[in-house]
Amino acid sequence: MIRYLDGLLLFVLHQMKGERTISGAYHLLKGKKSSQTIQDAKLFGLSFLFGMQKNLARGQIEETVSTLYDDGLLEQIDRHTYKVNEKGQDVLNEFLKEHSFPEYLNGWKYHQVSDDFWNRISLYMQALSHSVNSSMNFYPVIREEQAQKWVRTHFPASLEKRKRTAQQLYRELRQVLEALPENHARFFVLRLSGFHRTGLTVEQSCASLDLSYEEGIIVFYGVIHACITHARNDAKSYSIITSFIENKTLPVPLTASTRTTYTMLQKGLSFQQIMEIRRLKKSTIEDHIVEIAINVEAFSIDPFVSKRAQEDILRASRSTNSHRLKTIRDHLENRYGYFEIRLTLCKVGV
Amino acid sequence: MNLTRTLIDKFGYEEFRMGQEEIIRDVLEGKDVFAMLPTGAGKSLCYQLPAYLGHSPVLIVSPLVSLMEDQVQQLKTKGEKRVLALNSFLDFEKRLTALQNLSSYTFIFASPEILQNNNVKRTLKKVRFSLMVVDEAHCISQWGHDFRTDYLKLGDVRAELGQPPLLALTATATEDVRKDIIAQLNMVDPTLHIHSVDRPNIAIKLERHATLDSKMNSVLEYGKTLQGPGIIYFSSRAIAEQVSIKLSESGVQGVAAYHAGLDSESRLLIQQQFINDELSLICSTNAFGMGINKSNVRYVVHFHPPSNTESYLQEIGRAGRDQEPAIAIQLFTEADERLPISFIETELPERQQISMLLEELRVRAGEHISLDYEKEGIRYKLSETAWRFIIHHLHQKGILLNGIVNTFHYQSLLEDLSNEVERLRKRKLLKWIDFKKWLYDNQCRRKGLLERFDEDVPKIDQCCDYCGLIEEVYMKQGDSTLKEVTAIDWDKELQFMLRVEEKGEE
Structure with missing residues (x-):
């Protein structure tokens, strides 16, 4: 094997x-x-x-x-x-x-929130577990300042409220976890810290479930992404889990330079103008536009590729069964440039 | 004044450990105090308790960010909220707000680097500190084993802060280092509290091997048989990992490797597991241990020799802080002798690197240069220690002033700096040779160590392998008491953690 x-x-x-x-x-x-x-x-x-x-x-x-x-x-x-x-x-x-692969795994979509989510949930869980078991003295497993601050401001004040929160958090987690493979749920729970034990590292959890590190990390993210997906689809039923991703509205994930280009496009500047103002090469702006097309659903590529060209390109891709730009370009006898082909393919996703 | 009352109320201890009470009394009288207490004797209490008796605020200078964070976290864990750590990891805005509210803190920890920041200094000057503490004070001395150039400026910092009373703390300082510390910090007529570096409850064993193989077998055997919790020190990450894996595979429970190559979350978890007795053995580089408060470590094994006696004592001093019997075992082969030497070599700058740097500085005379290691130092392939060393000497010679490079005579400066490096290298080599000599000496191990601090050796049972040692005492007696966590039922585990009733639903 x-x-x-x-x-x-x-x-x-x-x-x-x-x-x-x-x-x-x-x-x-x-x-x-x-x-x-x-x-x-x-x-x-x-x-x-x-x-x-x-x-x-x-x-x-x-x-x-x-x-x-x-x-x-x-x-x-x-x-x-x-x-x-x-x-x-x-x-x-x-x-x-x-x-x-884990059903909810979505590296690109959640790459900006996954680690924050984990920092918050593991620290919150540790604090809550200690407090409902009447021992508030503990050494936080997460050092990251932002997460510590977040947990401090969101932690329920009264013991009564903490107990209710613990019940609720348990219900939410069980709801998510019981639909997942048993060892994925176990992996995740092993990593959590509570009043009675310290959470395991990724490597240690892998060893205890007999998984390789590479598989373990995917299993782990799979569970985190399952939590995030449920929270985003049904914030009401998953109110606590949802709070772990609050203030973390998924910004459209663009690289910094692309974001600048995008802002300029939104202000109505043309391709040519952006090139001149930003003193960037044509190919760089093209890369930016492709990136925007991939990530911003509402972004229309029509100003850059005519409808007709889009249809031709898609047909060519289907009949050659290829995503290779050169193959498609050859098939279309060089009627369209690489940029138009690239843009069309990525927008439709083929 | 009833110190014991405060000790019980604030710290939950019934009585003082050796030396603490006398030191605290002198601190409370506003004297300058130099205290050398063995590792694990509870040094931090010596400034924390006075703070609760009104000697506040306290400024604590600490050499390592990790050490500082640990102390801050420990204070916070005890419920102390008025703690601040000023170091370069604190982001700019947070630092700004913290500085505006300085007077509301009882304990202000600062790295020596941050104390060079004019903004920070200006604000600190407005605070009237009741006490300034220099932790790990041996770092101030060139002759110490852990010299930090930024520590040298602490004397000036103290003067600028209006000369508050000073408490210098260290675990290991030889006579010449002590004198140096007192002079560098401008301590006036200080009261000295010198306690023995000896830790009578730690037995000492030296074990020489002919080959790496036999040394390896020996360390594996110790890992299997010694009663934990224990630490095995290595000078290489790879070997630490390797031994940890081999021990786990041979059925030893609760073993983990620890080194700077792990991400910070894993390091923190492993530390906590060890402290909470969820692990029984850490295979580590010397990155592990500073600031770790664990009283029941039963053994420390060195797979490679450290490069001087002070480091050795500091590392074995992590065993037996509960005063119960513990053992320190040093393994070595002849081939190991090269390690400390090459460590010293790579740490110090080479003549050619210095000349490269000076040549560039010569061209940039009159310019402003960054002193940041990541930005500048790395370009010359210098180690961080080497970079700081050079910058320090350039400051001292007036060639660097407020970040501006002054003109200088290239050849004579190159000679000067090379000589300085040479002096330091010799010091370090001598320290290593001195420690190496101990490895081969045919006499009581404890006597050998204490001699180096001009101390006499007391007569103790279970002293060392030379005086005779019953090793069975340190071996595992029964089954491991480690909790097995791997076979959990996740649902039950969650219920247990969150104290939820079995049914789950209301």
Whole structure:
């Protein structure tokens, strides 16, 4: 049986169809906030894995690829580009049967709130557990100032209220956890600290459930994302969990420079004007626009690509069964530029 | 004045530990006090108790951010809210509000670096401190094992604050270091409280091995058989990890590795697990231990030798703070002798690095340069210690003034600095050679250590392997008492944590 990281990478490479180098896969799993990575994530249906292996080392990924290659699961396309072959697909299917991805996992969508959510819930839980068990002396497991301040201001004042809050928090967590695989729920609860014990580190929880670190971290985020999803869909029933993501309105996740371009576009400046004012290259602004198109649902690409072009490009992508820009451009006999193709593909998501 | 009453009310202790009461009385009389108390003797009480008797506010200078945060957290845990830690990690706005309300704090902790900040200094001057404390005061001495250049300016800082009474605290300082501390801090006629560095309840064992393999087998054996909680020190992260994994695999419960490569959440959790007896053994680099308050550590094993006697004493001093029997075991092979030397080498700047830096400064004369290590120091591939060392000497020679580079004679400055580095290197090497000599000496281990502090050795049972030692005392007696947490039912666990009735629903 292959290791979790092998299977994970096989999945990513399979989604990328041999159209991206292994660096592309690496940046995606590390969560690099560049236009290219973010576009790739969307284009290849990999957004949910964005940043879900932050501790991955480049050496690890290279070693994993060479193992997969040696085992005959990959076909080499280019020096750093690999495609999953038929045998690889069989192995991948087996792998996914054993290790399906957590249902609510959504790395890109929640990447700005996940860690804050965890800081708040683990500190809140520790404080609440101590106080309902009448021992208020404890050493906080989260040092982060913002989280400490948040818990201080949101902690119920009276013991009566704390007891009710504890009941409510229990009900909310049970509601979320009981719908998840048993070992995912256990992983999450093991990591929490209470009056009777200190929470486990990710590595320790992995060891106790016999999971590799790579799988453990995905299981862990899967539970956090389940909590966030429930809270966002039904704030009433999950009032306490919802409070852990309050003031954390999901801002449209744009990189800083892209945000500036976006603001200028909203003010009605044209592509050309932005280029001149910001003294940026055409290709850079193009990257920004693609990034905006991916992340802002209401953003229309029509001013940049005609409706007709969009239809042609989508048809070409379907008939060539490819996301590769060059293939599509060739198929359309160079009628449209790379920018138009890229923009169309990412907006529709194909 | 009834000190014991305050001790019971505020700290919950029935009686003072050795030395504390005398020190506190002198502090309360407003004297300058130099106190050397062994690790674990309760140094912080010596300024905390006076604060509760009206000697407040207190300014405490502490060398390490982690140490400072631990002390702050411990005070907060005891319910003390008027605590502030001023260090560069405090974000700008928070620092601003804190500075505006300085007078509302009882305990103000500060790093020596932050005390160089003009803004901070100006505000501190408005506060009338009843006491200034210099913790880990040996850091002020070049001859100490842990020299911090920023500590040298504390004498000036004290003068600027209106010369408040000063309490200098350290666990280990040889005679020359003591004199240096007193001079550098401009202490006037200080009362000295020098207590023995000896910890009679810690047995000492030296164990020499011919090969790394046999040393490795030995450390694994100790990990399996010694009664915890214990700490094994390594000078490499990789070996610490490796031993921790091997021990876990061989069935030892509650082992974890600890080093600077872990993220801060994991470090904090592991620390807490250890303190709460949820772990029995930490395999660690020397990143672990500073500021950790745990009284029942039963053994400290060194897999590699530290580079001087003071560090060694500080590290073994984490054992047996409850005064119950504990053991310190130093393992070594001949090959280990290179480690401290290469550590000293990499820590100090090389002549070529100094010349590179000076060449650039020469061109930038008249310019303003950043003293920030991350911005500037790193460019010359200097260690942080080396960078601070050079900056300190440039200040002293007047070449750096308010961040502006003055013109200088390149060649003579290069010679000067190289000589300074050479002097420091020699000091450090001598300290290592002195400790190494102890590793090979054929005499009572305790006598060897105490000699270095001009102390006589008392007669004790269970002294050291040279005097004869019954090691069974330190071995595991029965089964582990660690709580097994892994096989939990998550639902029951949550109910238990939150004290919810079985039915869950109302």
